[in-house]
Every structure is written in structure tokens, then in C-alpha cells.
Amino acid sequence: MQLKRLILTAVFGFACLAGFAQSKSNFVPQKDLLATIRKNITDADAQYKLMATLLKPNEFPKAYHPKESRMETSNSGWWCSGFYPGTLLQIYQQNHDQALLTEAERILAVLAKEQYNTHTHDLGFMMYCSFGNANAIAPKPEYKQVLINSAKSLATRFSPVTGTIRSWDSKPADYLVIIDNMMNLELLFWATKVTGDSSYYKIAVTHANNTIKNHYRPDYSSYHVVNYDAQTGAVKERKTAQGFANESAWARGQAWGLYGFTMTYRETKDKRYLDQAKGIAKFILNNPKLPADKVPYWDYNAPDKPTPLRDASAAAITASALLELCRYVDKTEGQTYFSAAQTIIANLSSPTYKSAPGSNGGFLLQHSLGHLPAGTEIDVPLTYADYYFVEAMARYKAFAKK
Ligand code: GLY
Numbered sequence: 001m002q003l004k005r006l007i008l009t010a011v012f013g014f015a016c017l018a019g020f021a022q023s024k025s026n027f028v029p030q031k032d033l034l035a036t037i038r039k040n041i042t043d044a045d046a047q048y049k050l051m052a053t054l055l056k057p058n059e060f061p062k063a064y065h066p067k068e069s070r071m072e073t074s075n076s077g078w079w080c081s082g083f084y085p086g087t088l089l090q091i092y093q094q095n096h097d098q099a100l101l102t103e104a105e106r107i108l109a110v111l112a113k114e115q116y117n118t119h120t121h122d123l124g125f126m127m128y129c130s131f132g133n134a135n136a137i138a139p140k141p142e143y144k145q146v147l148i149n150s151a152k153s154l155a156t157r158f159s160p161v162t163g164t165i166r167s168w169d170s171k172p173a174d175y176l177v178i179i180d181n182m183m184n185l186e187l188l189f190w191a192t193k194v195t196g197d198s199s200y201y202k203i204a205v206t207h208a209n210n211t212i213k214n215h216y217r218p219d220y221s222s223y224h225v226v227n228y229d230a231q232t233g234a235v236k237e238r239k240t241a242q243g244f245a246n247e248s249a250w251a252r253g254q255a256w257g258l259y260g261f262t263m264t265y266r267e268t269k270d271k272r273y274l275d276q277a278k279g280i281a282k283f284i285l286n287n288p289k290l291p292a293d294k295v296p297y298w299d300y301n302a303p304d305k306p307t308p309l310r311d312a313s314a315a316a317i318t319a320s321a322l323l324e325l326c327r328y329v330d331k332t333e334g335q336t337y338f339s340a341a342q343t344i345i346a347n348l349s350s351p352t353y354k355s356a357p358g359s360n361g362g363f364l365l366q367h368s369l370g371h372l373p374a375g376t377e378i379d380v381p382l383t384y385a386d387y388y389f390v391e392a393m394a395r396y397k398a399f400a401k402k
Pocket of ligand 1: 079180242252370
């Protein structure tokens with residue numbers, strides 16, 4: 001009996017591996033786009049070296065305002081602080097330029113104190129995109145400890161009553177959770193793998209399950225914000241903060257969900273997350289409002305006139321997510337995701353979106369949109385657009401190696 005189970009497991013494991021390898025080799029990157037990506041990485045190296053010269057020692061890049069030639073910066077507590085070191089490290093992984101690693105290490109030391117920050121849910125973005133990449137490149141006990149402490153801090157924001165991680169602090173009776181929070185779960189999955197403490201994993205899947213239940217509409221579009229009753233766990237309201245309207249589909253939120261559920265499927269192998277990711281991909285890719293270049297308007301329900309602004313960051317996140325999702329589905333469906341990601345990368349590489357070398361304070365991509373209702377970061381380069389663009393290019397290139 002034992003032997004039979006062993007043989008079955010081995011056969012199943014082999015079949016999965018074979019299936020995985022086969023599906024990966026099914027997708028053939030275009031030679032021209034690979035050459036464009038090589039050029040983009042060379043340009044990215046120069047751009048990020050330029051950016052480094054524009055920052056004071058404790059500053060993190062936030063956005064760039066080309067008309068005023070002004071770099072907008074933040075301290076390490078801003079939710080985007082991890083993307084600058086993260087992007088440096090991702091470029092370094094592509095070209096092994098030591099200067100980028102040195103700059104990443106410098107700024108990681110400034111960022112490290114955020115491991116104890118319990119006032120934000122964004123620790124996944126801040127610490128996993130930075131220290132996570134550093135630890136993947138060259139594992140160090142101190143990086144590992146920063147990541148474990150960060151996961152501990154993030155876990156303090158979980159409520160067993162709502163079954164979710166609190167996103168934004170607010171008045172005590174409210175409990176605000178935003179779709180973006182799916183991205184922070186990767187840090188928790190990592191923490192369970194390295195510590196053996198399953199509580200992080202349980203928090204992550206409980207949060208993901210409640211997100212499916214409470215954040216999504218039947219068409220797989222998501223609300224931005226769900227406000228739970230902190231005492232009972234009941235949903236009090238569903239609304240937006242950064243989108244066009246409470247009932248609209250804010251473009252970046254759809255991208256965070258797609259990426260978040262694809263990653264959650266990778267970490268759990270639970271088909272419900274794969275189905276969720278596929279549903280979201282369908283919503284995005286079949287959306288009549290998605291422009292031909294597949295760089296979405298900032299909200300899928302933004303009024304047509306005047307022509308809405310684009311959000312290149314949503315496109316970059318989507319491309320990276322699709323290049324993972326295509327590996328988990330059958331060949332035909334996978335090809336659809338792979339081709340869509342290819343189109344996005346090719347278009348983001350064009351002068352319409354990519355900064356001219358030496359411009360835009362060193363950012364790679366133009367035309368992202370941070371928070372239109374608040375009137376901030378409108379049609380500017382943003383750190384996370386660059387981070388996920390570089391990640392998407394690396395993922396695309398990886399198909400060529402198989
Ligand atoms: N996580 C905040 C945003 O996507 O703007």
C-alpha cells in the first residue's frame with residue numbers, strides 16, 4: 001500500500017514536472033523582442049545610475065515630474081520604498097553590474113528599520129520586493145531575519161474575526177481591506193517555508209479566501225476597498241479609494257488581483273486560486289475598454305471623454321502576472337496569456353511609454369497613474385511600473401533559455 005502510494009506520487013510528480021516543462025517550452029519568445037529587452041536592460045542600467053545621483057542619502061524615489069524636472073521622493077515608510085532596491089537588484093540579476101548591487105545594498109540599510117513597522121500592510125511590497133530579491137541573489141542570515149521580522153509585523157495586522165489583514169488604519173469600528181493586499185501575501189508564504197511556522201500560510205490563505213468571497217463581483221472584477229465590521233466581521237461597505245467609482249474596476253486593482261492569485265496558486269497549488277486568476281485574466285483581456293496596445297486606461301469604467309489617462313504600471317504588473325499564469329494552464333490558453341504579455345512588453349518598450357535615455361529622472365517608464373481622485377501622481381513615472389516591467393522582461397527572457 002505504502003509502495004503503491006509512493007509509486008503513484010512519483011508518477012504524478014513526474015507528470016506534473018513533464019507537463020510544466022512542456023508548457024514552458026510551448027511558448028517561443030520573439031527574437032526581435034528579446035533584442036529589445038537586451039537594449040532595455042542596458043538603458044535601465046544607465047537610467048538607474050542616473051536616478052541614484054538624484055537622491056539624497058535617506059531618500060527613496062517616488063515619482064518624477066518631467067515638466068518641472070523634479071524628483072519626488074519619500075522616506076522608507078512609504079509603501080513603494082522597496083521598489084527602488086528591488087529594481088536595482090532585478091537589473092543586476094540581468095547584467096551583473098556591481099555598481100547596481102552596491103547602490104541596492106546602500107539603500108537596503110536605510111530600509112531595514114521598516115521590518116518593525118506594524119502600521120502598514122505594505123510590508124510585502126516594501127520588504128519582499130527588496131530584501132526578498134537580495135536574499136534570492138545572495139542569501140544572508142541578516143536578510144532572512146529582516147524578512148522574518150517583516151512577516152511577523154505583517155501578521156500582527158490579521159484579525160480572526162474578519163479573516164483578513166487590515167490594510168489601512170482607520171477608526172476602530174472600521175476595518176479596511178484593499179485588493180492590493182493580495183500582493184503582500186507572498187512574504188507570508190515565504191515565512192512559512194523558511195520558519196516551518198504554518199501560521200503565516202494560514203493567514204495568507206484565509207485572507208485570499210475572504211478576498212475571493214468579498215472583493216469580487218460575478219464578472220471577476222474587483223472592488224478596491226471592503227470595509228468590514230471589526231467586531232462581527234460582516235461586510236459593511238464595498239467602495240473605491242483610487243478608482244473612478246465604487247462600482248468601477250480600477251485598472252491597477254485588477255492587475256494586483258491577477259498577480260496576487262497567480263502567486264497564491266503557485267504557493268498553494270489550490271485550484272480555486274488558479275480559477276480566480278483565470279477569471280481575472282478574462283475580465284482584463286476581453287474587456288471592450290482595453291486599448292489595442294493592452295496598456296489599460298486607469299479605470300475600466302472611466303468615462304470615454306475626454307480620453308482617459310493610461311496606467312502603464314497596471315500593464316507592467318499584468319504582463320508579469322500573465323507570464324507566470326501561462327505556465328499553469330493548457331497550451332491554447334497559455335498562448336493567449338503569453339501573447340498578451342508579449343504585446344504589453346513590446347508596447348511599453350516603445351517611445352510612447354519608455355523614457356528616452358537620460359530623461360525622466362532615470363525612471364524607465366512614463367505614463368503611470370498613482371491616485372487620480374486625490375490628484376496625486378498623475379501621468380508620471382512610478383517605481384512599481386519599473387519594477388514589474390523589469391520583472392516581466394526577465395520572465396519573458398527565461399522562456400528563451402528552456
Ligand atoms: N497599493 C497602492 C496602489 O496600487 O496605488
